[in-house]
Amino acid sequence: xxxxxxxxxxxxxxxxxxxxxxxxxxxxxxxxxxxxxxxxxxxxxxxxxxxxxxxxxxxxxxxxxxxxxxxxxxxxxxxxxxxxxxxxxxxxxxxxxxxxxxxxxxxxxxxxxx
Amino acid sequence: xxxxxxxxxxxxxxxxxxxxxxxxxxxxxxxxxxxxxxxxxxxxxxxxxxxxxxxxxxxxxxxxxxxxxxxxxxxxxxxxxxxxxxxxxxxxxxxxxxxxxxxxxxxxxxxxxx
Numbered sequence: 001x002x003x004x005x006x007x008x009x010x011x012x013x014x015x016x017x018x019x020x021x022x023x024x025x026x027x028x029x030x031x032x033x034x035x036x037x038x039x040x041x042x043x044x045x046x047x048x049x050x051x052x053x054x055x056x057x058x059x060x061x062x063x064x065x066x067x068x069x070x071x072x073x074x075x076x077x078x079x080x081x082x083x084x085x086x087x088x089x090x091x092x093x094x095x096x097x098x099x100x101x102x103x104x105x106x107x108x109x110x111x112x113x114x
Numbered sequence: 115x116x117x118x119x120x121x122x123x124x125x126x127x128x129x130x131x132x133x134x135x136x137x138x139x140x141x142x143x144x145x146x147x148x149x150x151x152x153x154x155x156x157x158x159x160x161x162x163x164x165x166x167x168x169x170x171x172x173x174x175x176x177x178x179x180x181x182x183x184x185x186x187x188x189x190x191x192x193x194x195x196x197x198x199x200x201x202x203x204x205x206x207x208x209x210x211x212x213x214x215x216x217x218x219x220x221x222x223x224x225x226x227x228x
Contacts, residue, residue, distance in 0.1 A: 036217075043118070043205050043219025044157065087156060101147060101170065102217060104156030 003027065004088045009109045012082075018075040020108050022088030025069040031091060033064060034102070035073050037084040044087065044104070047073065078112045085109050118220035120206050126226045127196055134192045135223045139208030143218070146189050148181055149205040150174065151222070157205055163189060196227045 005023040012018040024033065032051050036044040048055055048062045050071070055062045061074040075082055087107040119138040127133050139146050145164055149157035160179070161171045165186035175181075178196075183189040193200055207219040 041221070043207065043221050044217070045219070046217060085156075101159045101162055103159060104149075106154075106156050 003031075003090045003103070004105050006086075006088055006105060006108045008106065009111070011111050011113060012075075012078045014080060014112055014114050015077055018073075018078040018082065018110060018112070020073040020075075020086050020088075020110065021070065022073070023070045024088070024090045027068050027090050033062065033068075033071050034089045034091060035060070035062065036087045036089065036102075036104075038087070038107070039081075039084040047086075078110075080112050080114065083110060083112045118206055118208055118218050120204075120220035120223050122223055123221065124224050124226075126228060129196055129198060129227055131196055132192065132194045133196060133225065134190050135204055135206075135225075137189045137191070137206030137208075137220060139188070139206070140218055141187075143208035143210055143216075144186070145209045146183055147207040147209075147217070148189070148191050149207065151203040151205060152201075160191075193225075196225075198227045201225055201227045 003024055003026055032049050034049040035047040037047055038044040048057055048060050050062045050064055052064055052068055064071045085107040087104050089102050121136045125133055147162040148160040150160055151157045159172050160175050161181050162169055163183040166183050178194045181191045203222040203224050205219055205222045207217045209216045
Protein backbone atom coordinates (compact mmCIF):
# COMPACT_ATOMS: atom_id res chain seq x y z
CA UNK A 1 0.00 0.00 0.00
CA UNK A 2 1.02 3.58 -0.61
CA UNK A 3 2.55 5.29 2.40
CA UNK A 4 1.38 8.77 1.47
CA UNK A 5 -1.82 10.80 1.65
CA UNK A 6 -2.63 13.49 -0.89
CA UNK A 7 -5.73 15.57 -1.62
CA UNK A 8 -7.59 14.09 -4.58
CA UNK A 9 -7.78 17.34 -6.54
CA UNK A 10 -6.63 20.95 -6.60
CA UNK A 11 -7.08 23.97 -8.82
CA UNK A 12 -4.51 26.63 -9.59
CA UNK A 13 -4.64 29.80 -11.67
CA UNK A 14 -2.24 30.00 -14.57
CA UNK A 15 0.92 31.89 -13.64
CA UNK A 16 0.45 31.37 -9.93
CA UNK A 17 2.37 28.97 -7.74
CA UNK A 18 0.88 25.54 -7.28
CA UNK A 19 1.53 24.03 -3.86
CA UNK A 20 0.78 20.32 -3.65
CA UNK A 21 0.85 18.81 -0.16
CA UNK A 22 1.71 15.27 0.80
CA UNK A 23 1.50 13.56 4.16
CA UNK A 24 3.94 10.74 4.92
CA UNK A 25 3.77 10.50 8.67
CA UNK A 26 5.20 6.96 8.81
CA UNK A 27 8.28 7.70 6.73
CA UNK A 28 11.45 5.94 7.85
CA UNK A 29 14.84 7.55 8.21
CA UNK A 30 16.22 5.97 5.06
CA UNK A 31 13.21 6.68 2.85
CA UNK A 32 13.24 9.37 0.23
CA UNK A 33 10.28 11.40 -1.01
CA UNK A 34 9.76 11.23 -4.78
CA UNK A 35 7.36 13.16 -6.93
CA UNK A 36 6.14 12.01 -10.31
CA UNK A 37 3.42 13.41 -12.50
CA UNK A 38 1.24 11.89 -15.18
CA UNK A 39 -0.20 13.93 -17.97
CA UNK A 40 -3.27 12.45 -19.60
CA UNK A 41 -2.54 9.47 -21.88
CA UNK A 42 1.15 9.42 -20.98
CA UNK A 43 3.28 7.45 -18.54
CA UNK A 44 4.38 9.03 -15.24
CA UNK A 45 7.31 11.43 -15.41
CA UNK A 46 9.89 12.04 -12.67
CA UNK A 47 9.87 15.54 -11.19
CA UNK A 48 12.06 15.72 -8.09
CA UNK A 49 13.11 13.85 -4.96
CA UNK A 50 14.62 14.56 -1.57
CA UNK A 51 15.60 13.07 1.77
CA UNK A 52 15.46 15.89 4.32
CA UNK A 53 16.79 19.03 2.72
CA UNK A 54 14.72 21.22 0.45
CA UNK A 55 15.43 20.61 -3.21
CA UNK A 56 14.98 22.65 -6.36
CA UNK A 57 15.40 21.84 -10.02
CA UNK A 58 14.25 23.31 -13.29
CA UNK A 59 10.77 21.87 -12.87
CA UNK A 60 9.88 22.37 -9.22
CA UNK A 61 10.86 22.81 -5.60
CA UNK A 62 10.39 20.28 -2.84
CA UNK A 63 9.93 21.45 0.74
CA UNK A 64 10.20 18.74 3.40
CA UNK A 65 9.24 19.54 6.98
CA UNK A 66 11.86 19.18 9.67
CA UNK A 67 10.18 16.08 11.11
CA UNK A 68 9.88 14.70 7.54
CA UNK A 69 6.26 13.76 8.09
CA UNK A 70 5.01 15.92 5.25
CA UNK A 71 6.23 17.70 2.16
CA UNK A 72 5.06 20.19 -0.44
CA UNK A 73 5.78 20.22 -4.13
CA UNK A 74 5.86 23.72 -5.53
CA UNK A 75 5.43 24.59 -9.18
CA UNK A 76 6.45 28.26 -9.09
CA UNK A 77 4.59 29.52 -12.15
CA UNK A 78 2.00 26.98 -13.19
CA UNK A 79 1.06 26.73 -16.84
CA UNK A 80 -1.78 24.93 -18.56
CA UNK A 81 0.72 22.21 -19.49
CA UNK A 82 1.17 21.45 -15.78
CA UNK A 83 -2.37 20.04 -15.62
CA UNK A 84 -1.75 16.45 -14.56
CA UNK A 85 -2.00 13.94 -11.73
CA UNK A 86 0.85 14.38 -9.24
CA UNK A 87 2.06 11.41 -7.22
CA UNK A 88 4.02 11.62 -3.98
CA UNK A 89 5.93 8.39 -3.23
CA UNK A 90 8.20 7.38 -0.37
CA UNK A 91 10.78 4.68 -0.89
CA UNK A 92 14.21 3.64 0.19
CA UNK A 93 16.95 4.77 -2.14
CA UNK A 94 18.36 1.29 -2.52
CA UNK A 95 17.65 -2.15 -1.17
CA UNK A 96 20.91 -4.03 -0.95
CA UNK A 97 22.11 -1.77 -3.74
CA UNK A 98 19.10 -2.76 -5.82
CA UNK A 99 16.41 -0.15 -6.42
CA UNK A 100 13.01 -1.30 -5.21
CA UNK A 101 9.70 -0.73 -6.93
CA UNK A 102 7.73 2.50 -6.75
CA UNK A 103 4.30 2.21 -5.12
CA UNK A 104 1.84 4.80 -6.41
CA UNK A 105 -1.20 6.09 -4.54
CA UNK A 106 -4.07 7.88 -6.22
CA UNK A 107 -2.26 11.21 -6.42
CA UNK A 108 -3.57 14.75 -6.70
CA UNK A 109 -5.25 15.85 -9.90
CA UNK A 110 -4.05 19.41 -10.50
CA UNK A 111 -6.09 21.55 -12.85
CA UNK A 112 -4.41 24.77 -13.99
CA UNK A 113 -7.02 27.21 -15.20
CA UNK A 114 -6.57 30.29 -17.41
CA UNK B 115 17.83 6.78 -27.45
CA UNK B 116 14.16 7.68 -27.71
CA UNK B 117 13.11 6.46 -24.29
CA UNK B 118 10.90 3.51 -23.36
CA UNK B 119 8.84 2.20 -26.25
CA UNK B 120 5.69 0.15 -25.94
CA UNK B 121 3.85 -1.65 -28.67
CA UNK B 122 1.02 -1.61 -29.52
CA UNK B 123 -0.40 1.66 -28.17
CA UNK B 124 -3.93 0.32 -28.31
CA UNK B 125 -5.33 -3.21 -28.40
CA UNK B 126 -8.94 -4.28 -28.61
CA UNK B 127 -9.56 -7.97 -28.12
CA UNK B 128 -12.44 -10.29 -27.55
CA UNK B 129 -12.87 -11.95 -24.19
CA UNK B 130 -11.02 -15.23 -24.07
CA UNK B 131 -8.32 -14.27 -26.55
CA UNK B 132 -4.64 -14.08 -25.73
CA UNK B 133 -2.72 -10.82 -26.09
CA UNK B 134 0.96 -9.93 -25.92
CA UNK B 135 2.51 -6.55 -25.33
CA UNK B 136 6.11 -5.53 -25.92
CA UNK B 137 8.32 -3.08 -24.08
CA UNK B 138 11.71 -1.82 -25.26
CA UNK B 139 13.52 -0.14 -22.35
CA UNK B 140 16.29 2.42 -22.44
CA UNK B 141 19.29 0.40 -23.53
CA UNK B 142 21.57 1.03 -20.54
CA UNK B 143 18.83 0.37 -17.95
CA UNK B 144 19.13 -2.95 -16.14
CA UNK B 145 15.74 -2.93 -14.48
CA UNK B 146 12.38 -3.19 -16.18
CA UNK B 147 8.96 -2.86 -14.55
CA UNK B 148 5.41 -3.57 -15.60
CA UNK B 149 2.47 -1.67 -14.10
CA UNK B 150 -1.26 -1.73 -14.71
CA UNK B 151 -3.45 1.34 -14.42
CA UNK B 152 -7.23 1.50 -14.42
CA UNK B 153 -9.26 4.66 -14.80
CA UNK B 154 -8.89 7.06 -11.90
CA UNK B 155 -6.28 4.96 -10.12
CA UNK B 156 -2.53 5.23 -9.80
CA UNK B 157 -0.33 2.67 -11.53
CA UNK B 158 -0.27 -0.73 -9.77
CA UNK B 159 2.94 -2.71 -9.73
CA UNK B 160 2.84 -6.06 -11.53
CA UNK B 161 6.40 -7.33 -11.84
CA UNK B 162 10.01 -6.35 -12.40
CA UNK B 163 13.19 -7.71 -13.92
CA UNK B 164 16.84 -7.21 -13.16
CA UNK B 165 18.43 -8.01 -16.48
CA UNK B 166 16.72 -11.26 -17.51
CA UNK B 167 15.79 -12.36 -13.99
CA UNK B 168 12.23 -11.78 -12.82
CA UNK B 169 12.78 -10.70 -9.22
CA UNK B 170 9.28 -9.99 -7.98
CA UNK B 171 5.69 -10.59 -9.01
CA UNK B 172 2.66 -8.93 -7.50
CA UNK B 173 -0.32 -10.90 -6.29
CA UNK B 174 -2.18 -9.01 -9.00
CA UNK B 175 -0.30 -11.09 -11.55
CA UNK B 176 -2.59 -14.09 -11.83
CA UNK B 177 -1.69 -17.35 -13.56
CA UNK B 178 -3.08 -15.92 -16.79
CA UNK B 179 -0.33 -13.32 -16.86
CA UNK B 180 3.25 -14.05 -17.80
CA UNK B 181 6.16 -11.75 -18.41
CA UNK B 182 9.53 -12.45 -19.94
CA UNK B 183 12.69 -10.53 -20.62
CA UNK B 184 14.92 -12.76 -22.74
CA UNK B 185 18.56 -11.68 -22.87
CA UNK B 186 17.81 -8.78 -20.55
CA UNK B 187 16.68 -6.50 -23.35
CA UNK B 188 13.06 -6.09 -24.41
CA UNK B 189 10.22 -7.58 -22.39
CA UNK B 190 6.87 -9.08 -23.23
CA UNK B 191 3.74 -9.29 -21.11
CA UNK B 192 1.22 -11.92 -22.17
CA UNK B 193 -2.33 -12.23 -20.92
CA UNK B 194 -4.07 -15.49 -21.66
CA UNK B 195 -7.84 -15.96 -21.81
CA UNK B 196 -8.50 -12.25 -21.38
CA UNK B 197 -11.36 -11.08 -19.21
CA UNK B 198 -13.19 -7.77 -19.21
CA UNK B 199 -11.49 -6.93 -15.91
CA UNK B 200 -8.15 -6.97 -17.70
CA UNK B 201 -9.11 -3.79 -19.54
CA UNK B 202 -6.55 -1.22 -18.43
CA UNK B 203 -3.47 0.71 -19.40
CA UNK B 204 -0.34 -1.42 -19.15
CA UNK B 205 2.74 0.65 -18.44
CA UNK B 206 6.37 -0.33 -18.75
CA UNK B 207 9.24 1.49 -17.06
CA UNK B 208 12.98 1.04 -16.88
CA UNK B 209 15.68 2.33 -14.56
CA UNK B 210 19.24 1.91 -13.46
CA UNK B 211 19.55 -0.70 -10.76
CA UNK B 212 20.11 1.80 -7.98
CA UNK B 213 18.18 4.91 -8.84
CA UNK B 214 14.75 5.53 -7.39
CA UNK B 215 14.43 8.75 -9.31
CA UNK B 216 15.52 7.43 -12.65
CA UNK B 217 12.36 5.62 -13.68
CA UNK B 218 11.43 6.30 -17.28
CA UNK B 219 7.97 5.21 -18.27
CA UNK B 220 6.63 4.39 -21.67
CA UNK B 221 3.33 5.77 -22.89
CA UNK B 222 1.61 2.46 -22.24
CA UNK B 223 -0.59 -0.01 -24.07
CA UNK B 224 -4.30 0.51 -23.60
CA UNK B 225 -6.13 -2.82 -23.61
CA UNK B 226 -9.85 -3.04 -24.12
CA UNK B 227 -11.49 -6.44 -23.72
CA UNK B 228 -14.94 -6.64 -25.31
